[in-house]
Amino acid sequence: METTPRRIAGEMKISSPILQTVKQEVINIPRFRKKIEEYLSRSASEISELILAGAIGLDSSDIHIEPQKENVKMRIRIDGVLHDVLEFDLKSYQTLLSRVKLLAGLKLNIFDRPQDGRFSVLSEKEPIEIRASSLPAEYGESLVLRILNPENLISIEELGIRKDLLAVFTREINRPNGMIIITGPTGSGKTTTLYAVMKKIQKPELKIITLEDPIEYHLSGISQTQVNPAKGYDFANGLKAIMRQDPEVILVGEIRDLETASMGIQAALTGHLVLTTLHTNDAAGTLARLQALGEKPVNIAPALNMVVAQRLVRKVCQKCVKMTLASAEEREKIKKALKGVPKEIISFSSEIKIARAKGCETCNFTGFRGRIGIFELFLVDEEMERFVFKGSSISELNEKAVAEGMITVYSDGIIKTVQGITTIEEVERVAGSQS
Numbered sequence: 561m562e563t564t565p566r567r568i569a570g571e572m573k574i575s576s577p578i579l580q581t582v583k584q585e586v587i588n589i590p591r592f593r594k595k596i597e598e599y600l601s602r603s604a605s606e607i608s609e610l611i612l613a614g615a616i617g618l619d620s621s622d623i624h625i626e627p628q629k630e631n632v633k634m635r636i637r638i639d640g641v642l643h644d645v646l647e648f649d650l651k652s653y654q655t656l657l658s659r660v661k662l663l664a665g666l667k668l669n670i671f672d673r674p675q676d677g678r679f680s681v682l683s684e685k686e687p688i689e690i691r692a693s694s695l696p697a698e699y700g701e702s703l704v705l706r707i708l709n710p711e712n713l714i715s716i717e718e719l720g721i722r723k724d725l726l727a728v729f730t731r732e733i734n735r736p737n738g739m740i741i742i743t744g745p746t747g748s749g750k751t752t753t754l755y756a757v758m759k760k761i762q763k764p765e766l767k768i769i770t771l772e773d774p775i776e777y778h779l780s781g782i783s784q785t786q787v788n789p790a791k792g793y794d795f796a797n798g799l800k801a802i803m804r805q806d807p808e809v810i811l812v813g814e815i816r817d818l819e820t821a822s823m824g825i826q827a828a829l830t831g832h833l834v835l836t837t838l839h840t841n842d843a844a845g846t847l848a849r850l851q852a853l854g855e856k857p858v859n860i861a862p863a864l865n866m867v868v869a870q871r872l873v874r875k876v877c878q879k880c881v882k883m884t885l886a887s888a889e890e891r892e893k894i895k896k897a898l899k900g901v902p903k904e905i906i907s908f909s910s911e912i913k914i915a916r917a918k919g920c921e922t923c924n925f926t927g928f929r930g931r932i933g934i935f936e937l938f939l940v941d942e943e944m945e946r947f948v949f950k951g952s953s954i955s956e957l958n959e960k961a962v963a964e965g966m967i968t969v970y971s972d973g974i975i976k977t978v979q980g981i982t983t984i985e986e987v988e989r990v991a992g993s994q995s
Contacts, residue, residue: 570663570679571687574613578606579683586614588924589636593646596634600652604659607652612681612705616688618924621707627653627700639874639931640747643924650700657694657703664692672696686710691774708776716756719749720932722972724905728937729868733757733835736808738865739828741815743840749872749933750837751776754811757835758782761809770811771798787813799823803832812836818854825855828863842969843869843938844957847948861945867938869969871990872931873982876915877923883980886912890984897974897994901967906975915980932981934973934991936966970994 586592592614599610611634615623620636632653634645661668664677675694680687691706721729732740740757742750755777758768762781769783773795778784783805787794793801795812796819802810803823814837815821828834840849846867850860886894891912898906917927938961940948947960962968967975971994973987 570665572609572612572663572679572681574609574681574683575606578609578613582610582613582617586617588921589618589643589645592618596646596648600648604655607656608659608663611656612690612707613683615705616681616683616707616709619709619930623703623705623707625653625656625703625705627697627702629699638924639926639928640872641874641926653700657701660692660703660705661694664690666692666694671701689777710777712752713755713759713777713779714752716753716760719753719756720976721935722905722967722975725935725937728939729866730760732866732939733761733833735833735865737828737831737833739824739834739836739863740865741836741838741846741867742870743838743843743846743867744870745839745841747872748870749931750870751813753868753870753933754835754837755779758809758811766809767805767807768809768811769802769805769807770813771795771802772811772813783807795820796823799827803827807832809833809835814838815850815853821850821853821855822859825859825863828865829859840869842954842958843867843936843966844954844961846938847957848954851951857948857951861940861948864940866940869936869938870933871969871973873934873973873976873986873990874926874928875930875932875981876917876983877920877927877929879922879929880918880920880927881980882916882918883913884916886914890914893984893994894974894978897971898978900962901971901975905967906978908978912978913980914977915983917983917986928986932976934969934976934987936969936972938966939964 586595596610599607615636618638620638622637624635626633627650631647632650633647635642636645658668663679666675666677673696677692678689680689689708691708693704694701742753744750758779762768771785771787773787775784775786785798787798795816799812799820800823810827810832812824812834815824824834824836838846838849840846847860851857894912919925919927923929970991973991976982977984977987
């Protein structure tokens with residue numbers, strides 16, 4: 561098996577003057593806009609340095625630069641939400657685009673088909689890798705830069721998992737074999753959770769091998785490989801090769817087809833701990849999804865240890881948050897969501913105070929700063945195995961899990977609302993409302 565080393569097509573070093581400018585002046589989006597406008601007459605190198613340094617300083621995950629008929633729109637994604645930054649002229653954009661293409665190893669003379677590349681930003685701390693994607697659009701190439709900041713790699717204790725779940729979670733990830741699946745939509749923090757798990761269980765006596773598409777962050781002491789379907793190295797073939805490398809723990813970036821699912825399940829049944837992700841709406845839906853791919857319940861049940869469904873909600877800004885009494889409607893929502901939740905997990909009086917998002921310079925006037933996970937955890941024990949064997953529906957499996965004590969993603973979000981971490985509106989935006 562061929563592992564993928566860390567390749568950097570180019571490097572951008574942020575100059576000290578720009579670093580100081582960003583630290584002192586780019587504290588929110590309006591200030592960022594003003595500073596970019598000042599730099600538009602400067603060189604492409606200076607503009608690109610400022611844009612990347614500013615976006616990193618504002619903790620954004622992506623930069624979107626989209627040409628329109630008469631100008632170019634720039635937006636950045638912060639805490640999962642896109643924000644307009646500014647509009648500028650097409651000429652400046654062409655200069656910027658050429659600079660980014662050179663850094664990312666993209667071909668300058670190709671503009672009629674998608675291209676992908678990477679480069680690194682060097683500043684005072686660790687290098688930050690940037691994943692660049694160009695896409696032909698109506699008025700020119702749309703450019704998206706994904707910022708892969710190693711500071712976003714956090715421990716499982718920082719993910720937002722409740723204390724009662726954390727004990728179960730920690731026990732399951734330290735089991736010698738079986739499959740653990742993290743599920744949720746794109747952008748729900750699945751990769752962050754998997755990396756946190758690997759950091760937690762990593763030790764000299766364990767060999768951990770990953771199969772990713774692509775490798776997002778580089779972890780020392782772990783063998784990371786990247787799929788390359790063009791050369792026949794996909795998840796299924798990669799998993800076969802990994803099995804010959806004698807690992808204890810295998811991370812498969814995503815289960816996309818029956819062959820990968822079957823190989824992963826086989827690995828879990830033959831003494832390996834398999835960590836992976838799947839796109840489903842909830843934890844119980846994982847079993848139905850695996851069956852829809854063609855896997856049989858008789859194979860799924862004994863291999864699967866735990867399914868974790870998750871979403872990311874924005875946290876209220878602690879500098880401008882205001883705690884007020886919940887309205888009658890909000891109290892009803894809270895009581896309904898927390899019905900049956902043990903008092904040792906969360907307790908509240910008839911007068912419930914909840915956070916209100918206000919907005920200030922610190923949080924870009926949104927009322928939110930940072931994100932935290934909301935989770936539901938589905939354990940496949942012997943009783944649940946027998947239930948799965950019957951070919952139960954998603955609703956039946958969900959009802960069974962709740963009856964056995966599972967707290968849903970929505971209810972976990974409401975717990976964090978009562979704790980003053982987020983708001984009901986934010987939970988419903990991300991997890992939907994409870995019918």
